[in-house]
Amino acid sequence: xxxxxxxxxxxxxxxxxxxxxxxxxxxxxxxxxxxxxxxxxxxxxxxxxxxxxxxxxxxxxxxxxxxxxxxxxxxxxxxxxxxxxxxxxxxxxxxxxxxxxxxxxxxxxxxxxxxxxxxxxxxxxxxxxxxxxxxxxxxxxxxxxxxxxxxxxxxxxxxxxxxxxxxxxxxxxxxxxxxxxxxxxxxxxxxxxxxxxxxxxxxxxxxxxxxxxxxxxxxxxxxxxxxxxxxxxxxxxxxxxxxxxxxxxxxxxxxxxxxxxxxxxxxxxxxxxxxxxxxxxxxxxxxxxxxxxxxxxxxxxxxxxxxxxxxxxxxxxxxxxxxxxxxxxxxxxxxxxxxxxxxxxxxxxxxxxxxxxxxxxxxxxxxxxxxxxxxxxxxxxxxxxxxxxxxxxxxxxxxxxxxxxxxxxxxxxxxxxxxxxxxxxxxxxxxxxxxxxxxxxxxxxxxxxxxxxxxxxxxxxxxxxxxxxxxxxxxxxxxxxxxxxxxxxxxxxxxxxxxxxxxxxxxxxxxxxxxxxxxxxxxxxxxxxxxx
Numbered sequence: 001x002x003x004x005x006x007x008x009x010x011x012x013x014x015x016x017x018x019x020x021x022x023x024x025x026x027x028x029x030x031x032x033x034x035x036x037x038x039x040x041x042x043x044x045x046x047x048x049x050x051x052x053x054x055x056x057x058x059x060x061x062x063x064x065x066x067x068x069x070x071x072x073x074x075x076x077x078x079x080x081x082x083x084x085x086x087x088x089x090x091x092x093x094x095x096x097x098x099x100x101x102x103x104x105x106x107x108x109x110x111x112x113x114x115x116x117x118x119x120x121x122x123x124x125x126x127x128x129x130x131x132x133x134x135x136x137x138x139x140x141x142x143x144x145x146x147x148x149x150x151x152x153x154x155x156x157x158x159x160x161x162x163x164x165x166x167x168x169x170x171x172x173x174x175x176x177x178x179x180x181x182x183x184x185x186x187x188x189x190x191x192x193x194x195x196x197x198x199x200x201x202x203x204x205x206x207x208x209x210x211x212x213x214x215x216x217x218x219x220x221x222x223x224x225x226x227x228x229x230x231x232x233x234x235x236x237x238x239x240x241x242x243x244x245x246x247x248x249x250x251x252x253x254x255x256x257x258x259x260x261x262x263x264x265x266x267x268x269x270x271x272x273x274x275x276x277x278x279x280x281x282x283x284x285x286x287x288x289x290x291x292x293x294x295x296x297x298x299x300x301x302x303x304x305x306x307x308x309x310x311x312x313x314x315x316x317x318x319x320x321x322x323x324x325x326x327x328x329x330x331x332x333x334x335x336x337x338x339x340x341x342x343x344x345x346x347x348x349x350x351x352x353x354x355x356x357x358x359x360x361x362x363x364x365x366x367x368x369x370x371x372x373x374x375x376x377x378x379x380x381x382x383x384x385x386x387x388x389x390x391x392x393x394x395x396x397x398x399x400x401x402x403x404x405x406x407x408x409x410x411x412x413x414x415x416x417x418x419x420x421x422x423x424x425x426x427x428x429x430x431x432x433x434x435x436x437x438x439x440x441x442x443x444x445x446x447x448x449x450x451x452x453x454x455x456x457x458x459x460x461x462x463x464x465x466x467x468x469x470x471x472x473x474x475x476x477x478x479x480x481x482x483x484x485x486x487x488x489x490x491x492x493x494x495x496x497x498x499x500x501x502x503x504x505x506x507x508x509x510x511x512x513x514x515x516x517x518x519x520x521x522x523x524x525x526x527x528x529x530x531x532x
Contacts, residue, residue, distance in 0.1 A: 042530055043528050043529065044217045044528050046073045048069065048070055049074065049077055050217070051220075052220065052273075052274070052275035052277050052278050053123055053221045053281070054122075054275075054277050054278055054281055056070055056127075056220065057121070057124050057125060058114070058118070060103065060107070060125040061107070061114050061117045061118060061121070061124055063107055066100075067100040067101075067103040067104050067107075067124075067169075068100040068101055068104055070100070070125060070126075070127065071097060071099075071100040071125075071127060071169060071171070072100075074127045074219065075096070075171070077216075078172075078218045081196070081216045081217075081218055082218055084194065084199060085194045085195070085203075085213070085216055085218075086175060086190070086191055087129075087174050087175060087193050087203070087209045087211075087213035087218060088171070088172040088174055088218065088219075089132060089140075089172070089173060089174065089175045090132070090139055090140055090172050090173050091171065091172045092136075092138065092139065092171065092172050093171070093172075095170075096170065096171050099169045100169060103124060103125045103167070103169070121166055121167030122167065122281050122284075122285060123163065123167045123221070123281070123282075123285065124166075124167030125167060125169060126167065126168050126220060126221060127168075127219050127221075128163055128168040128170045128219065128220075128222065129171055129173070129213050129214070129219040129221075129222045129223075130157075130170055130173050130210075130223045131173070131174055131176055131206075131207050131209070131210050131222070131223055131224050131255075132144070132173040132175060132176055132190075133176050133180050133206070133225065133255045133256055134159070134160055134173075134225070134255045135153035135155055135255070135256075136153055136156060136157070136160050136170055136173055137154065137155055137156050138153065139152065139153055139173045140153075141153045142189055143176060143179050143180055143187075143256050143257060144176055144177060144178040144180075144187025144188070144189055144190065145178060145187075145380070145381075146188050146403040146404070147382070147403075149189050155254070157223075157253060157255055158288070159223055159251060159269050159286045160223060162286055162288055163221075163285055168221065171218075171219060174207075174210040174213050174222070175187070175190050175191075175193045175208060176205060176206045176207060177206045177405075177407070178404065178405045178407070178408045179257055179380055179381075180206035180230060181377075181407065181408065181411060182205050182405070182407040182408070182464070183202075183204055183205040183206070183208075183229070183230075183233050183471050184204070184205050184461065184464050185202075185203050185204065185205045185207075185208025185209050185234070187405060188403050188404065188405065190209075192461065193209045193212050195212060195215075195237060195238065195458050195496075196212050196216035196529040197215070197238075197239065197458070197491070197495055197496050197497060197529050198458075198494070198495065198496060200460050200461065201237070201458040201459065201461070201496065202460070202463070202464065203234055203237055203238055203458070204234035204235075204236065204238070205230060205233065205234065206225070206230040207222075207224030207225060207226070207230050207231050207234045207242075207272065208233075208234045208237075210222040210223070210224050210234060210272050211224075211234025211237060211238035211240060212238050214238065214272055214273065214274050215238035215239055215240050215274070215497075215526070215529065216529060217274070217529075220273065221271065221272070221273045222271075222272040222273065223269070223271070223286075224242060224270060224272045225268065225269045225270070226242075226244045226268050226269075226270060226474075226478065227259060227263065227266050227267040227268070227364075227478055228266075228360060228364075228471050228472075228474065228478055229473070229474025229478070231244050231268075231270050231272060232453060232474045232501060233454060233471060235272055235486040235488075235499070236454055236458075236486050236497065236499040237454075237457070237458035237496075237497065238458075238497060239491070239497030239498075239499065239526055239527055240272060240273065240274050241271075241272070241273050241274070241275070241485065241486060241488065241516060241520075241525075241526075242271070242272045242485070243270045243272075243279055243283065243483070243485045243486070243509070243513065243516075244268045244270050244477065244478070244483060244485075245268050245270050245283065245294075245483055246268075246294070246482070246483045246506055246507045246508075247268055247481050248290065248293065249268075249283075249291070249293050249294060249507075250268065250269045250270060250283070250288075250290055251290070252264070252267050255269070257380055262363070262364075262366045263364060266364065266478040266479065266481070267478075268478070269286065270283070270286070271283055271286060274525075275520070275525065275526065276487075276516045276517040276519075276520040277517060279485070279513050279516060279517075280296055280510075280513050283509070283513070293507055294507055294510060295510050296509070296510050298510055300514035302341060302343065302514060302515065302518055303342055304446065305344075305446055305447065305448060305515070306444075307334075307337050307343055307345040307447070307450060308345075308346050308347075308348045308448070308449045308450070309330065309333075309334055309345065309348070309450040309451070310347070310348055310349065310350060310353065310449070310450075310451055311330055311331075311452065312327070312452060312455075313353045313354050313472075314349065314350070314351060314353050314354035316354045316355070316356065316469075316472075318357050319356075319357070319467075319469050319472060319473070320470055321455060322452050322455045322456075323455065323456050325492045325493065325498065326453075326455075326457070326498060327452075329489045329490070329492075329500070330450060330452065330500055332489075332523075333450060333489065333500060333519065333523070334347075334450070336523075340522070341518075348442070350435065350438060350439070352431050352434060352435040352438075353435070353476065355431060356473065356475065356476035356479075357469045357472035357475070358428050358431075359428055359431060359432045359435070359476055359479045359480075360472055360475035360476055360478065360479045362424065362428035362429060362432070362479075363428075363429070363432060363479040364479070365425065366425060366429070377411055378390060378412045381393075381404065381408065388412070390409055390412035391413065393409045394409050394413065406465070407465070432479055436480045436481070439480065439503075439505070440505050443504060443505040443508070444505060445508055446511075447504070447505070447511075448502050448503060448504050448512060448515055449502070449503040449504070450500055450502060450503075451473070451500070451501045451503060452500065452501070453474065453486055453499050453500060453501050454470055454471075454474070455467075455470050455473060457492055457494075457496040457497065457498065458497065473501075474501070477501070477503060481506065482504065482505065483503070483506070483507070483508065483509040483512055484501050484502065484503045484504075484512065485502045485509075485512035485515070485516045486500075486501055486502075487499055487501075487515070487516045487519045487520070488525055488526055489519070489523050490523055490524055491527055500519075502515045502516060
């Protein structure tokens with residue numbers, strides 16, 4: 001992944017390259033590129049699509065709603081909307097309908113009380129979508145890499161198996177960026193996903209197809225993974241909830257590419273959903289035995305929490321300035337917490353946040369405990385076992401002949417040119433340890449930190465090429481190993497989602513999840529596209 005570059009020079013080169021590529025892309029679009037309408041104009045009309053996973057499962061268990069009716073409602077919505085957003089890239093409708101009928105038959109034969117059924121199957125009959133990077137039996141597992149387009153999963157990833165055992169019914173797999181390494185979800189197999197609030201804007205990455213699918217009410221719960229913000233950026237850009245758990249809680253097994261070495265410490269698999277009340281039940285299921293590391297049964301008294309906030313990273317020259325609308329949204333949250341909730345809220349300035357990108361890239365480039373370096377990014381691009389030449393791929397891309405996206409080629413070029421800098425690693429590792437210590441001491445076991453999710457709302461397509469480092473607003477918390485919940489805060493003046501990250505100390509996920517539910521009640525949570 002992007003983990004494989006180092007040194008300040010590469011930052012500048014990639015930024016310059018991205019700037020010119022962005023200009024080319026804009027020129028191409030200006031002269032005959034595909035034109036997309038701005039918005040999905042058909043809001044949800046089917047009431048079943050406006051219920052949380054918890055609510056749907058309860059209605060199904062109590063036999064007030066047939067599972068097949070729920071699944072059919074979602075299939076109809078997908079057929080209506082997915083051609084616009086291209087979120088789901090492979091359907092499994094026939095299998096889903098068979099599984100729905102099986103649920104209905106099971107309930108005809110099983111008359112146990114609701115509490116017993118809930119314990120067995122907390123998500124019985126609930127529609128689920130899964131990021132294509134995860135194994136889902138019978139479905140492709142390419143991560144957008146052309147030389148893996150014929151790879152079909154023979155089994156389920158650990159989290160997928162756990163959700164299926166809990167009763168969830170997968171409807172299909174969702175789009176991602178090539179090799180899950182970029183924050184626009186586009187690749188040479190499935191094409192590009194579009195934001196349901198404005199089709200000209202990105203959905204984020206790498207779990208972007210999952211984000212837009214949920215936001216467009218084409219699914220209710222989903223699976224994502226996050227090594228630099230790949231759950232939280234799509235959740236933010238699409239106005240839904242996403243949670244990056246504390247490391248080591250949820251299994252990462254069964255996804256491609258799989259993090260190795262020290263990168264395993266930063267990759268987190270977690271839940272994505274439209275409704276905050278689904279986050280905790282999903283995490284309980286997805287974590288399996290790892291749930292023992294968390295304190296989800298502890299009651300959280302929000303008035304007793306200590307809230308801290310910071311409106312930007314302190315002024316990094318690598319990243320964009322935070323939009324005023326995002327700052328104002330954050331200040332509204334702060335004012336609400338102070339005046340309505342009556343909580344303690346303190347503005348802070350963490351000086352080392354200004355080096356968020358450097359901290360992330362340094363930690364991702366580190367050697368593992370066994371002294372081995374991570375797998376080279378360029379090696380993942382091998383074609384049938386043969387190494388590729390990044391420079392030749394760039395030439396082919398300019399001629400429209402490459403099977404790779406330009407972000408992947410750019411990252412491979414940077415990796416090839418620059419070597420790992422030991423001194424720089426020591427410097428930023430020490431800075432990371434210092435920042436982590438400061439945050440952990442500040443937050444303790446009763447504090448949360450409010451921080452922007454990204455400097456801007458969802459940008460237009462291709463714009464990330466000119467702003468490659470903005471993801472560091474999320475990536476820094478992977479480097480620090482802290483749990484984070486992404487929370488929607490309504491829409492801006494142009495109808496695009498606003499949001500905020502809620503951060504806690506290690507293994508204090510229950511605090512951020514409790515705050516997420518409170519913010520949903522206070523600010524409305526997910527807003528259905530087409531209703532503004």
